[in-house]
Amino acid sequence: STMNRTAITGSPVVLGQYAFKRRSGLTFTSFHLIVSDGGRLDSMGTDGTLTTINASAFTAGTKIPIFATANNLCFIVNGTDAKKYDGSSVTGFGITAPATAPTLADAGSGSNHNGTYEARVTFYNSSTGHESSAGPTSGTVTVTNNAIDWTSIPVSADAQVDARKLYIRNTSTQSEFFFVDTISDNSTTTYQSDVLDADLLLIGPDEDENDPPPSGLIGIVWHKSRMFGFDSSNLYYSRVGLPEAFDPDNFEPINPDDGQPISAIHESQEVLIVFKTNAMYAIDGDNPETWEVRLIDPNIGCVSQR
Numbered sequence: 554s555t556m557n558r559t560a561i562t563g564s565p566v567v568l569g570q571y572a573f574k575r576r577s578g579l580t581f582t583s584f585h586l587i588v589s590d591g592g593r594l595d596s597m598g599t600d601g602t603l604t605t606i607n608a609s610a611f612t613a614g615t616k617i618p619i620f621a622t623a624n625n626l627c628f629i630v631n632g633t634d635a636k637k638y639d640g641s642s643v644t645g646f647g648i649t650a651p652a653t654a655p656t657l658a659d660a661g662s663g664s665n666h667n668g669t670y671e672a673r674v675t676f677y678n679s680s681t682g683h684e685s686s687a688g689p690t691s692g693t694v695t696v697t698n699n700a701i702d703w704t705s706i707p708v709s710a711d712a713q714v715d716a717r718k719l720y721i722r723n724t725s726t727q728s729e730f731f732f733v734d735t736i737s738d739n740s741t742t743t744y745q746s747d748v749l750d751a752d753l754l755l756i757g758p759d760e761d762e763n764d765p766p767p768s769g770l771i772g773i774v775w776h777k778s779r780m781f782g783f784d785s786s787n788l789y790y791s792r793v794g795l796p797e798a799f800d801p802d803n804f805e806p807i808n809p810d811d812g813q814p815i816s817a818i819h820e821s822q823e824v825l826i827v828f829k830t831n832a833m834y835a836i837d838g839d840n841p842e843t844w845e846v847r848l849i850d851p852n853i854g855c856v857s858q859r
Contacts, residue, residue: 647765
């Protein structure tokens with residue numbers, strides 16, 4: 554059956570389509586997503602009616618989109634672009650950390666900070682709950698029973714960022730940075746903190762544990778509460794329950810000396826199957842410390858994720 558009797562704007566080639574269901578309370582909304590070679594992302598209704606989501610969501614060309622649903626979001630990669638769709642808008646897959654550090658100074662009044670401190674900032678998307686890795690560490694400030702003034706707090710150029718989180722560390726007594734407060738906008742660049750070290754309880758992310766996925770991902774799969782993705786050389790995986798949080802150290806080489814690129818990944822019966830062009834492997838286990846990479850077949854593989 555021909556669904557859309559009116560062609561997509563520009564009559565492009567359809568590269569991929571995906572059934573995405575998004576939950577709101579107890580209600581599910583279904584989206585029939587369509588990616589075409591002009592870079593468009595459209596949604597098609599059950600009657601074939603087309604709705605433009607984003608006319609330039611992706612780089613124009615014939616790179617094949619691969620989809621995965623996780624944490625009520627649809628993630629899409631194609632080897633060039635890495636995006637996500639939340640039912641209303643398309644934004645980047647992951648959030649790049651701040652490139653600059655805040656500046657700290659003695660406020661000259663207050664009562665709680667006591668020692669030498671340094672600070673970091675992260676970017677935050679309150680809709681998805683995703684937080685970036687920490688930005689650079691500030692210079693130090695020494696105060697005696699005073700508040701601390703924060704200035705030059707970084708802002709993000711990423712439209713999905715609608716808040717920043719502030720972290721601080723007493724260099725003499727704390728080895729980690731602890732959460733101070735959330736600035737619930739992406740514009741304010743000043744803040745004053747005045748909190749006892751004993752009340753600093755929540756440890757912040759480090760400078761790379763919540764990075765966006767590596768560039769050039771060809772395919773993705775949500776498997777055992779991790780997002781797995783691959784390029785031609787390596788299999789990458791996110792932190793548990795956090796599909797947008799990739800540590801650059803978290804990757805699994807799949808027999809890199811056999812001269813074959815990774816071509817596809819697929820979840821089946823609690824096992825992640827990794828295809829190369831002429832071989833097939835399995836990742837069997839729940840975490841990197843205990844899972845096993847085993848050869849299924851040395852001669853059978855596949856050409857692409859499709």
